[in-house]
Each structure stands twice: as C-alpha cells, then as structure tokens.
Amino acid sequence: MSGSDDGGSEVRTREPVELSIPVHSDLIVLARLTAATVASRAGFDVEEVDDLRLAVDELCVLVSDAGSSGCLRLTFIATDDAVEVRCSLDGAETVDGRGSEEHGERELSLRILDALVDEHGEEFDGGQRRGWLRKRSVRHGRS
Amino acid sequence: MTPSVRDPREVRRSFREFADSGDEQLRNQLVEDHLGLAHQLARRFTNRGEPYDDLVQVAAMALVKSVDRFDPDRGVEFSTFATRTIIGELKRHFRDKGWAIRAPRRIQELYLAVRPAIEALTQELGRPPTVVEIAASVGTTEESVIEALEAGQRYRTASIDAPDRQEGSIALRLGEVDAGYAGMDDRMLLALSMADLPEREQTIIKLRFVDGLTQSEIAAQVGLSQMHVSRLLAASLDQLREAFIRDP
Numbered sequence: 001m002s003g004s005d006d007g008g009s010e011v012r013t014r015e016p017v018e019l020s021i022p023v024h025s026d027l028i029v030l031a032r033l034t035a036a037t038v039a040s041r042a043g044f045d046v047e048e049v050d051d052l053r054l055a056v057d058e059l060c061v062l063v064s065d066a067g068s069s070g071c072l073r074l075t076f077i078a079t080d081d082a083v084e085v086r087c088s089l090d091g092a093e094t095v096d097g098r099g100s101e102e103h104g105e106r107e108l109s110l111r112i113l114d115a116l117v118d119e120h121g122e123e124f125d126g127g128q129r130r131g132w133l134r135k136r137s138v139r140h141g142r143s
Numbered sequence: 144m145t146p147s148v149r150d151p152r153e154v155r156r157s158f159r160e161f162a163d164s165g166d167e168q169l170r171n172q173l174v175e176d177h178l179g180l181a182h183q184l185a186r187r188f189t190n191r192g193e194p195y196d197d198l199v200q201v202a203a204m205a206l207v208k209s210v211d212r213f214d215p216d217r218g219v220e221f222s223t224f225a226t227r228t229i230i231g232e233l234k235r236h237f238r239d240k241g242w243a244i245r246a247p248r249r250i251q252e253l254y255l256a257v258r259p260a261i262e263a264l265t266q267e268l269g270r271p272p273t274v275v276e277i278a279a280s281v282g283t284t285e286e287s288v289i290e291a292l293e294a295g296q297r298y299r300t301a302s303i304d305a306p307d308r309q310e311g312s313i314a315l316r317l318g319e320v321d322a323g324y325a326g327m328d329d330r331m332l333l334a335l336s337m338a339d340l341p342e343r344e345q346t347i348i349k350l351r352f353v354d355g356l357t358q359s360e361i362a363a364q365v366g367l368s369q370m371h372v373s374r375l376l377a378a379s380l381d382q383l384r385e386a387f388i389r390d391p
Contacts, residue, residue: 029293036289040274046261047271050234050292108183115226 017076023064023089031056031074035085042078044137052135055116056085058109062122063087063131065106082118082136089129151220158215173210174203177225181206184229188237197384198233204352205232211353237295253291256281336386344379351376 019034021027035056039049060072070091077084113120113133120133154176161169181202189195209225238258260280264272272280278288337345343365350356350364358376362369 033289033293036274036293037286040285040289043273045271045273046277046292049274049289053293054230054234104183108187111180111222111226112184112187112230114220114223115230 014078019074019076020090021072021074023070023072028057028060031060031072031087034074034076035083038076038078039083039135039137042083042137044083044135048135048137051116052083052085055113055120055133055135056087058112058116059085059087059120059131059133062106062109062113063089063129065089065129082134084132084134086132087130151222154221155215158213158221161210162215170210174207177206177210177222178203180222180225181229184226184233188233193237198236200380200383201232201236202229205229208232208353208355212355250291250294253281253283253287254295256283257288257291258295336383339386340379340382344375347372347375348379 017034017038019031021030032053035052036049039052044052056074060074064070064072070089073088073090075086077086110120117133117135120131122129122131124130154173157169157173160166161173182199185195185198185202188198205228206225209221209228212228213221213224215221238261257277260277261272264276264280268276274285274288274292278285281288337348340348347361347365350361351358356364358372359369362372365372367375
C-alpha cells in the first residue's frame with residue numbers, strides 16, 4: 001500500500017493506494033479497512049465511511065462473481081470531495097453461465113451500490129471484468 | 144428471489160395514489176410487494192451473530208418506514224430509497240446491539256467505548272463525527288477506531304467464496320423462501336403480535352420504527368424517562384421476537 005501515513009485527517013491522499021488480494025471472503029476485510037482508512041483521511045464522517053465499506057464489499061463481490069478464482073486488484077483514490085475505488089479481477093477462471101439466483105444476487109448488489117454511493121459502473125475489457133464506484137462526502141469544505 | 148417484480152412506473156403510480164389517499168390497504172400492499180427486498184438485505188447481514196429473524200424484523204420495520212416516507216416526485220426509485228433506509232437501520236441495529244464474533248478482547252472493549260462516543264459526538268456536533276474525532280474522544284488512534292468499527296459492523300463476506308456447485312453459494316442457501324408467502328406470513332404475524340402488546344407499547348413501537356423518533360423524543364412525547372422507554376422497547380421487541388420464533 002502506498003500513500004500518506006502521518007495519520008492526520010487534514011492530509012488527503014492524492015496518490016492512488018493499491019491493493020491486491022486473492023479472492024477469498026476472509027481477505028475482503030483488507031479492502032474494507034483500506035477503504036475506511038482512505039475515506040477517513042479524506043475527511044468522511046463515520047456514516048459515510050460505513051457506507052463506503054459496505055459498498056466496497058459489494059463491488060468486490062460483483063467483480064469477483066461467485067465461484068471466481070484469481071486476484072482482486074483494487075485502487076483507492078481520494079479527491080477533494082470524494083473517494084473513488086476501482087476493482088478488477090486478474091488471473092480468474094470464470095464460471096460459465098449464471099443461474100437465476102446469481103442474477104438475483106447481482107441485481108441486489110447493484111441496488112445496494114445505487115443506495116450507498118453516488119456513481120458506480122462495470123465494464124468488460126479483453127475478457128476482464130472491472131468495476132468502479134465513487135462516493136462523495138457531504139463534509140467537503142468543513143474539514 | 145427478486146426484490147420486486149413490479150414495473151417501476153407502476154410502483155410510482157401506486158405511491159402517488161397512496162400519497163393522495165393514505166389508503167391503508169394500498170400501504171399494506173406496497174409493504175408486502177417489497178418484503179422480498181427486506182429479506183434479501185437482512186440476509187446480507189447474517190453470519191455476524193445476530194439471528195436472521197431479528198434482522199428481518201429490523202429490515203421489515205425499516206421497509207414500513209420507507210413506504211410511509213417515500214416521495215414519488217423526488218426522482219429516486221422506491222427500491223433505492225428503501226434499500227438506503229433498510230441498510231441504515233440494519234447498520235444502526237448492529238451498532239446498538241450487534242457483536243463482533245471472534246474479535247479480540249482489546250477490540251471488543253474499544254468498540255464498547257466507540258459506540259457511545261459516536262452517539263454523544265453526533266448529538267454534540269449535530270452531524271456524524273469523523274473517525275479522527277471519535278479517536279480523540281476515546282483517546283486512541285484512527286486506525287484502532289477503524290478496526291473496532293470493522294469488527295462491530297462486520298459485513299457479509301461468505302457469499303464471495305466459491306460456491307458448492309451442487310448447492311449454490313452459501314448466501315443463496317441461507318433462508319431462501321418464496322418472497323410472496325414469506326411476506327404475507329411476516330405481515331400477518333407481525334400484525335397479530337403487535338395487537339397483543341399494550342396500547343402504550345404499540346405507540347412506542349410505532350413512534351420508534353415508523354416515525355423514526357429517537358428514544359429521547361419518544362420519552363418526551365409519552366411522558367416517560369428515556370430509560371423507561373428503552374426498557375419498554377426492549378421488552379416489546381423481545382415479545383415480538385418470541386412470537387416469530389414460536390411461529391416462524
């Protein structure tokens with residue numbers, strides 16, 4: 001992980017923070033903790049930090065998809081008033097086809113992201129699935 | 144299970160009609176139509192030491208509140224509005240009651256200090272505090288607060304694991320029931336159980352979960368102390384919970 005480490009809330013980490021983790025539920029906590037730390041340094045309040053944490057969890061699930069293997073590569077970028085998270089899946093053996101239940105879960109993940117963040121999206125590039133989200137802080141300008 | 148199979152335009156029409164008429168039957172229908180969403184979101188918060196039925200209760204109460212508060216002219220889909228409200232209530236539930244499973248004692252103790260600090264600072268500042276403000280209040284580091292909050296708000300992660308190909312993912316196996324039947328059962332059971340509560344307790348439940356008042360606001364309205372309201376709420380929820388356990 002790169003970025004500021006002085007612990008002060010005034011310091012906004014403009015350099016991207018990168019994280020690479022194997023697709024495993026026990027390790028997604030690292031993505032949530034990183035998101036929470038970047039958001040906290042960006043001056044987000046505790047509710048916004050919580051929302052971002054849940055949203056990053058959903059983003060990881062969406063990008064990894066049930067049954068995928070490989071490695072999740074996450075990039076966290078703090079701007080003046082927002083935190084952006086990009087997520088891609090490297091070296092995955094994707095699962096052929098999805099049942100209606102997986103579609104339902106996927107639809108729910110998208111709905112949760114709609115509710116928690118300002119913008120989000122997905123794209124496919126060269127067989128690789130990528131997702132991103134952006135959450136703004138209402139505290140912008142107060143901290 | 145799909146949260147709502149109705150056309151969003153039709154849902155919006157129904158909400159406009161409800162806003163104009165306040166028709167109780169239409170209100171119940173709107174709640175019932177979206178109970179699947181409450182079940183699904185509750186399931187996202189399982190595996191954290193709280194019974195699934197309790198989470199469904201919290202989510203269902205939040206859904207009722209969403210139906211009552213939704214403004215169809217604000218340009219947001221009801222499902223998005225309701226999802227935000229339900230997640231907010233589930234988060235609050237875990238902050239108030241939930242417990243971190245397998246968290247080290249140090250983190251458990253810190254969480255016990257962080258939780259009231261958030262409430263106190265929110266009151267004092269008139270907005271949710273930042274992590275740095277919480278850390279300063281309880282005399283610890285930003286990183287420790289983030290760790291404690293993560294432990295206290297531990298979110299679903301089980302479903303990301305590779306599923307058993309025969310059975311589907313863990314998340315999909317949990318509590319999967321037909322939304323329509325489950326919703327109707329829940330609503331009927333909740334209505335029956337609520338009717339068993341004394342009138343004062345029914346009023347307090349409505350003020351807390353439908354009108355969204357704080358315990359202090361309820362205390363002022365019904366002329367009791369906040370502690371008394373807290374005890375009555377806990378006892379009423381226990382009674383409702385027992386009804387759901389007796390007749391799931």
